[in-house]
Amino acid sequence: MVTAADVTGDVAVPAGYVANGTCRNIPVNIGGAAVGDAVVFSVLADMQDGVFWYGVRVSAVNIVDDAVLCNFSGGAQAAISGFPVRVVTYR
Known part of the structure; x- marks a missing residue:
């Protein structure tokens, strides 16, 4: 594999x-x-417990269509604002 x-x-996502219980x-x-x-989607800071990101696929050139945010925290997902991430793709 080669790093692409x-x-x-x-990233920012409203509360x-x-x-x-969903993604x-x-x-x-x-x-x-x-x-x-x-796709590897990595967070570079602490996340709310039970809330996480993962990368699924590249659907089009330069678009990671399925960066998935999941909330299994047992409550409301807090606002995510100016949150540092690193995304690496391999081919």
């Missing part, structure tokens, strides 16, 4: 965007990503 994209940046897809623009790449 390696991008750091910030309550993901209901408790929601959030498209993320990632320069250098190509359809078929494997």
Whole structure:
């Protein structure tokens, strides 16, 4: 495998965007990503307990269509603002 994209940046999601017990897809623009790449979505700060991100697929050039945010916290998902992440794709 070869690293295709390696991008750091910030994400923001309003409070309550993901209901408790569910996950929601959030498209993320990632320069250098190509359809078929494997995705690693890493958080670079502490997250709310029970709330997490993961990467699923690159649906189009430069679009990680399925960066998934899940909320299994037992309550409301807190606002995520200016949250640092790193996304790496491999082909």
